[in-house]
Amino acid sequence: MSIEKISLVCLFSFVFGSYFPVGGQSGSGRNQLPAQVRYFPSQEDLMIIKHSIRCFLKNQKGIYRDKMLFNIRRVLDKYGISKYNFAAFSVHRSVGPGLSFIQGRHEISDRFCPGCGSDLYMVDSPVRILSILEGIHDKVIYGCACGEIFFQFEEK
Ligand SMILES: [Zn+2]
Incomplete structure (x- = not known):
């Protein structure tokens, strides 16, 4: 894997990791989110x-x-x-x-x-x-x- 690809993967896991906290039941990941992040209700x-x-x-x-x-x-x-x-x-x-x-x-x-x-x-x-x-x-x-x-x- 080239350096560019690896950094792209890291960028994605960073972005999605912060948007979709893992291991949380509904609500438990909420407090870890930056204040400006807002989900749109499903x-x-x-x-x-x-x-x-x-x-x-x-x-x-x-x-x-x-x-x-x-x-x-x-x-x-x-x-x-x-x-x-x-x-x-x-x-x-x-x-x-x-x-x-x-x-x-x-x-x-x-x-x-x-x-x-x-x-x-x-x-x-x-x-x-x-x-x-x-x-x-x-x-x-x-x-x-x-x-x-x-x-x-x-x-x-
Ligand atoms: Zn009526």
């Missing part, structure tokens, strides 16, 4: 987030909410990112209490789900609060059993 991990949210919105039980927030946080931590944008919403790592939160990108100005028209304030409404971001006006993020995620600014 399709599989993005599906885990979408599926967890869909499960909670369909079932609307506390255990699915916990699982959803846990799964979002686990994926964000795995890639060392604090947020990820989907087309209709974004997911964020919590700084304060809680694991993660979801932000809607579609603002509504009435009391109806833009997906299926359900009334937010009906007794048996299929709409659930996903997150509340406190501010001068609280930004309340809703998710509906139909899959729609949206938000509204509300008086305290």
